[in-house]
Amino acid sequence: MALVIAMEWIATAQAADCPRQDTLGTTLGTSRILKVDAATTPRVGLKSFPQTLPLQDHEVVLTFDDGPWPPTTTRVLAALAHDCVRATFFLIGKPASEHPELVRRIAAEGHTIGHHTWLHRNLSKIKPGETTEEIDHGISAVEMALHGLATTTPSTPFFRFPGFASTPATLDLLQSRGIVVFGADFWASDWNRMTPRQELKLITDRLKVARKGIILFHDSKAQTAAMLPAFLRYLKDNHYHVVHVIAAPPAVEPKSAH
Incomplete structure (x- = not known):
């Protein structure tokens, strides 16, 4: 619990310390922090599940998959920092360890x-034992990179399936461990080759229809890194607000009376 509270404090404090006064949505860049609880929201994202995050009109959550990849992740971080925006990065264990x-x-x-x-294997196409190992090894590698401790208990219990390829068994496994599964509400299709200009048009056209939601990008893609500053300007110019998601602290068990 202390770790979650510490991470929340870091996010809030750094947003408040942002020196820019013309940033996205508000002077903080991120309009609000949304705490996500696995007990009440075990799975989110309308492309995969019947429910998503409780976002208001013109609110978006920015998510990035497949990092860290130094040539492009650093450019994505620079663009987000320029507008004081907070996002969620779903990291692959092997590059995280590297x-x-x-x-x-x-x-x-x-x-x-x-x-x-x-x-980043397709978990719907491998044996159940290998599936658990793929999940746990990834979590352990990221936790080791973050905190120097190899543990399969994630400090932030958020998970996204590669290619959204879940199975009933893997969904049940993650839910039993209190890990929120993130899908997405729409995406930039940046796994396809396109120019930054083409990607910007595609994602803004989809946003005009959806008006809110969890957006999926890949920080490993050069076209996305190049496109991101223009997309953040689009959000600001069109009065969108970025919501930063964090894990809700675990419930505290009431003390029994003696």
Whole structure:
């Protein structure tokens, strides 16, 4: 619980310390912090599940998959810092173990870190025992990079399936461990080759229809890193607000009377 509270304090304090006065939405860049509780919201994202986060019109949550990847993740972080915006990064375990300093930088700049397996394998196509290992190895690698402790209990219990390829068994496993599964409400399709200008048009066209939601990008894609500053300007110019998601602190068990 202390760790979650500390991470929340970091996010809030760093947002408040942002020196820019013309940032996205408000002077803080991030309009509000939303605490997500696995007990009440075990799975979110309308592309995969029947419910999503309780966002208001013109509110978005920015999420990035497949990092850390130094050539592009650093550019994404720079764009977010320029507008004092906080996002959620779903990190793959192997590159996290190879670039622990970048994992720590993501956290130090106030972003939320979730989990995205060890090798980005399709979990619907491998054996159940391998599935659990893929999930746990990924969590352990990210936790080691972040805190120097190899544990399969994530400090932020957020997980996204590679390719959104879940199974009933893996969904039940994560829910039993109190880990929120993130889908998305819409995405930039940045796994396809396109120019930054084309990606900007695609994502803004989709946003005009959806008007709010969890957006999926990939910080490993150069076109996304190049496009992001223009997208943040679009959000600001069109009066959108960025919501930063963090894990809700675990419920405190009431003390029994003696």
